[in-house]
Amino acid sequence: MKKILIIGATSAIAQEVAKIYAHEKAELVLWGRNTQMLDIIAQDLKVHGAAQVTNISHDLNDLDAHEKTVAQVWNQLQKVDVILLAHGVLGNQLEAENDLDELLQIITSNYISHVSLLTFLAQKMREQKSGTLAVISSVAGDRGKQSNYVYGSAKAGKTVFVDGLRNRLFTAGVHVINFKLGFVDTPMTKDFKKGPLWAKPNLVAQGIVKGIEAKKDTVYLPFFWRFIMLIIKSIPESIFKKLKM
Amino acid sequence: MNEIQNDPWPSWGLYPSALNQSYQDLLSRLSLIPKEFDTILPRGFGRSYGDTCLNDHGLLLGTSRLNHFISLDESNGIIRCESGVSFDQILQLIVPKGWFLPVTPGTKFVTVAGAIANDVHGKNHHAAGNFGHHVVCFELLRSNGERLICSRTENPEMFFATIGGLGLTGFITWAEFRLSKIASAWIEQEQIQFYSLKEFFELSAQSEEQYEYTVSWADCVSNQSDIRGIFMRGKIASPQAQDNFKVHALSSIKTVPLFFPEWILNKFSIRAFNEMYFRKNLSEQRTDIIHYDPFFYPLDSIHHWNKIYGHRGFLQYQFVVPYKHDSGKALAQILDILKRSQMGSFLAVLKTFGSKKSEGLMSFPQEGVTLALDFPNYGPSLLKVLEQCDTIVREAKGSVYPAKDARMSAESFKVFYPRLAEFEQYVDPQFSSSFWRRVK
Numbered sequence: 001m002k003k004i005l006i007i008g009a010t011s012a013i014a015q016e017v018a019k020i021y022a023h024e025k026a027e028l029v030l031w032g033r034n035t036q037m038l039d040i041i042a043q044d045l046k047v048h049g050a051a052q053v054t055n056i057s058h059d060l061n062d063l064d065a066h067e068k069t070v071a072q073v074w075n076q077l078q079k080v081d082v083i084l085l086a087h088g089v090l091g092n093q094l095e096a097e098n099d100l101d102e103l104l105q106i107i108t109s110n111y112i113s114h115v116s117l118l119t120f121l122a123q124k125m126r127e128q129k130s131g132t133l134a135v136i137s138s139v140a141g142d143r144g145k146q147s148n149y150v151y152g153s154a155k156a157g158k159t160v161f162v163d164g165l166r167n168r169l170f171t172a173g174v175h176v177i178n179f180k181l182g183f184v185d186t187p188m189t190k191d192f193k194k195g196p197l198w199a200k201p202n203l204v205a206q207g208i209v210k211g212i213e214a215k216k217d218t219v220y221l222p223f224f225w226r227f228i229m230l231i232i233k234s235i236p237e238s239i240f241k242k243l244k245m
Numbered sequence: 246m247n248e249i250q251n252d253p254w255p256s257w258g259l260y261p262s263a264l265n266q267s268y269q270d271l272l273s274r275l276s277l278i279p280k281e282f283d284t285i286l287p288r289g290f291g292r293s294y295g296d297t298c299l300n301d302h303g304l305l306l307g308t309s310r311l312n313h314f315i316s317l318d319e320s321n322g323i324i325r326c327e328s329g330v331s332f333d334q335i336l337q338l339i340v341p342k343g344w345f346l347p348v349t350p351g352t353k354f355v356t357v358a359g360a361i362a363n364d365v366h367g368k369n370h371h372a373a374g375n376f377g378h379h380v381v382c383f384e385l386l387r388s389n390g391e392r393l394i395c396s397r398t399e400n401p402e403m404f405f406a407t408i409g410g411l412g413l414t415g416f417i418t419w420a421e422f423r424l425s426k427i428a429s430a431w432i433e434q435e436q437i438q439f440y441s442l443k444e445f446f447e448l449s450a451q452s453e454e455q456y457e458y459t460v461s462w463a464d465c466v467s468n469q470s471d472i473r474g475i476f477m478r479g480k481i482a483s484p485q486a487q488d489n490f491k492v493h494a495l496s497s498i499k500t501v502p503l504f505f506p507e508w509i510l511n512k513f514s515i516r517a518f519n520e521m522y523f524r525k526n527l528s529e530q531r532t533d534i535i536h537y538d539p540f541f542y543p544l545d546s547i548h549h550w551n552k553i554y555g556h557r558g559f560l561q562y563q564f565v566v567p568y569k570h571d572s573g574k575a576l577a578q579i580l581d582i583l584k585r586s587q588m589g590s591f592l593a594v595l596k597t598f599g600s601k602k603s604e605g606l607m608s609f610p611q612e613g614v615t616l617a618l619d620f621p622n623y624g625p626s627l628l629k630v631l632e633q634c635d636t637i638v639r640e641a642k643g644s645v646y647p648a649k650d651a652r653m654s655a656e657s658f659k660v661f662y663p664r665l666a667e668f669e670q671y672v673d674p675q676f677s678s679s680f681w682r683r684v685k
Contacts, residue, residue, distance in 0.1 A: 036273060036275055037273055040273060040274070040275075040313050040327075041313065043313065043314070043315055043316070044313035044314045044315075047314035047315070047316060047317050047338070048314065048338065187270070187310065190270075202495075
């Protein structure tokens with residue numbers, strides 16, 4: 001029986017990933033902030049076939065609680081096969097340009113909280129010498145642009161951190177994978193006008209589980225974002241800086 | 246016409262348009278109804294054709310985040326889930342366990358709450374009644390914050406007002422209903438050509454005993470004097486050697502990417518399509534074993550098929566009239582009006598409803614024969630013809646289906662739905678819809 005830890009478990013994509021593992025009759029621990037939502041999701045996962053679901057309700061930006069909570073997860077599961085870090089906020093770029101609180105909120109939720117968690121999780125994974133650490137990131141981290149560079153920079157920092165961690169944990173038999181997501185139609189992006197590039201969370205979730213099975217290192221989801229970002233990254237900065245993106 | 250294209254929350258028929266609709270999702274089934282809007286209408290997948298799913302200048306309160314299951318009793322076939330769970334999601338869960346929906350409309354992209362609010366029917370109406378007949382209970386959230394558990398014994402008046410109540414009595418947060426047991430996910434389907442209404446009625450009478458599912462496609466545009474069509478009847482097939490409980494494919498890649506130009510669908514192309522469809526089987530009768538997906542949901546494989554009518558949108562018209570006492574005279578009269586008007590319907594669906602009495606105060610089905618037609622939005626001339634049809638339906642003591650309506654008059658509505666006054670006392674004071682303001 002697979003043992004799965006989902007961090008940021010109330011996010012739409014995380015819920016879809018959890019459902020896939022529930023179908024495989026996995027045991028899951030859900031970590032998120034909203035207790036009521038976690039209960040609703042746990043019930044849903046049990047109907048989908050999960051062997052057991054345990055909820056941990058704790059604010060993910062409360063860094064002081066990370067070490068203790070990670071220990072609590074291992075008490076529950078003993079051994080963890082897959083960990084998905086799915087939390088984060090989109091934030092408001094325009095506000096963050098003038099408001100330090102908003103700026104730090106975006107950086108904390110998308111970067112600091114992740115690297116703190118990854119550090120404690122990495123210790124445990126190294127001890128058990130197996131398992132996969134999967135992190136959800138964004139194509140926004142591939143190149144800075146005026147519309148969302150605060151969010152993007154947090155994702156970019158995370159990518160470098162995750163790459164380094166993969167390198168460090170390789171000899172311990174622990175796999176680290178970074179998912180760079182394009183546009184996904186979720187509550188987080190509800191205010192965006194949707195077009196043909198937008199993907200549904202259940203299809204993205206399938207891609208995530210497949211990537212984990214295949215032990216990929218970096219995965220763009222949906223796959224065509226690899227090519228879109230290749231083009232975007234190839235534009236010389238002297239031109240790129242003049243574009244409205 | 247531009248506002249139709251730009252309205253992010255249109256109805257499935259893309260007509261009529263609604264102005265200044267706000268949209269937000271109820272965050273969870275424990276949330277409360279927002280207070281700051283004059284009028285609120287619950288909104289599921291927006292598969293109603295006309296304006297029952299529109300709320301001009303008001304709020305559409307979405308169910309998309311209420312997509313969680315609550316419990317499944319696998320031995321007795323009873324499921325409880327949130328109101329925004331779709332039939333698509335339910336089938337994925339239950340088919341592998343040997344269960345099926347007790348009643349399903351022609352698309353699986355509807356929510357449970359939408360199925361209750363329209364008390365939907367399907368190909369097994371003569372055997373199983375409406376979806377509402379299979380609902381055990383649900384929770385109704387009212388704008389004053391009250392949460393009512395409704396069933397046939399608890400708050401029964403609210404239960405019967407909400408089934409077929411077009412989302413006007415409050416917001417359904419979750420529902421529990423009974424499933425039906427299946428031996429396989431496959432259907433043994435027979436298709437038989439018929440050349441007159443009389444033959445259609447005879448086939449219906451013969452088939453209702455032995456076949457759980459019946460429906461007919463009818464050609465209303467050919468030059469023949471009487472109607473012709475293909476009678477389809479089916480029953481759940483016996484267990485198959487392979488893929489016995491196969492679930493439908495997850496998501497289709499086929500989609501109608503653009504609005505078709507409006508000249509594509511005209512009376513000639515519609516007639517040609519009908520001719521081709523009638524001939525598709527080549528023989529008078531054939532039997533196949535087919536999967537439930539193409540049997541129940543033939544149009545689901547093409548996303549946004551509604552765009553083939555172009556920006557003008559289209560109108561559906563579905564009515565039911567009794568036929569046993571007049572051998573289908575009212576139906577024949579309506580078919581005659583439509584034929585003379587030269588207004589082609591792409592797909593006409595004909596079916597007999599059984600004698601099971603609807604339970605909802607405002608439910609559409611009644612014993613009789615029902616015909617569903619769709620028309621490109623031809624404008625005022627079409628509205629005039631449909632008004633003539635309404636007159637005949639009224640005289641025949643039949644009814645027109647609100648879920649598909651964009652044009653019936655308030656006078657007709659009152660005649661079609663004689664329990665309207667009784668229903669009105671259960672409507673939530675903050676809830677309304679474009680349809681409701683039009684016909685009330």
